[in-house]
């Protein structure tokens with residue numbers, strides 16, 4: 001019977017099918033997926049491969065065969081749910097529950113959203129089950145593959161938060177250092193690699209540096225609970241735990257600053273080199289944490305310290321005349337203060353919109369700033 005269907009489809013290819021049949025064709029695809037899954041139950045992967053299925057296809061089919069598959073969940077949805085579940089810790093007893101939630105989402109949202117949703121559930125469950133503060137450290141890996149025909153090498157890896165935060169701080173710094181240079185148009189991934197190359201050049205140069213190339217700033221509050229699950233925000237948007245902090249503060253290569261602060265005031269600084277600009281940036285971080293445009297969450301390492309009264313008109317470089325703005329929102333700021341612009345009132349930055357209404361940045365990112373932890377609004 002299936003060979004009849006094959007003949008019919010081959011004939012349709014010759015006849016030139018009408019677009020009217022497109023929906024039916026999708027239904028056939030769905031049927032084929034269900035059939036191949038049923039046929040493969042109890043089979044070994046090599047058996048499917050011997051019949052011509054690729055390694056990846058065999059794996060996907062067998063994964064489906066090993067699970068329940070409700071009739072109203074499409075094959076694409078089913079595959080992304082099962083793929084996300086592969087990362088679930090083997091200690092979890094909530095596998096079925098997470099699957100059910102995924103299947104429910106699949107009935108209502110796109111494949112992409114279902115995938116993101118199940119990945120999020122798996123991440124939360126793994127985080128909840130995590131017993132080992134060094135899990136990410138144990139899983140660390142980096143691999144530089146051998147050269148391909150063009151001479152280039154690909155690499156991939158996994159870094160614990162400490163390493164990731166350091167790398168991110170350096171990459172963001174490298175991004176900034178090349179702004180204004182004439183460059184051929186590059187996509188984001190090319191820019192990332194160029195920044196990475198810049199970081200490597202710094203690392204291999206013998207230039208003596210006292211303050212490091214990157215600033216990694218951590219905001220710590222007196223009332224934070226000090227157990228290893230506590231996450232401390234940083235200027236690069238990667239959270240660190242106590243072990244990461246302890247690990248970093250012994251290092252002298254970059255400026256790792258721990259800001260212990262209460263009610264927004266800077267209480268204690270640990271720094272390699274103290275310069276006025278540097279201290280101002282730290283105080284700004286403690287106060288602002290991210291771009292201060294309402295709704296924005298761009299981390300401080302990607303922001304400019306914007307002069308509210310322009311420097312060219314005598315505005316001082318002081319904490320009461322500065323606020324973080326990302327590139328996009330910095331461009332929107334009207335320095336003449338006629339259109340939308342940033343203003344400061346009693347030490348707090350506000351965004352004044354076109355109608356003159358002041359608005360504060362209440363994004364979740366902004367509210368993580370040390371100075372706003374007790375903020376009621």
Ligand SMILES: [Zn+2]
Pocket residue numbers: 291292293296297298325326327328329
């Ligand atoms: Zn912004």
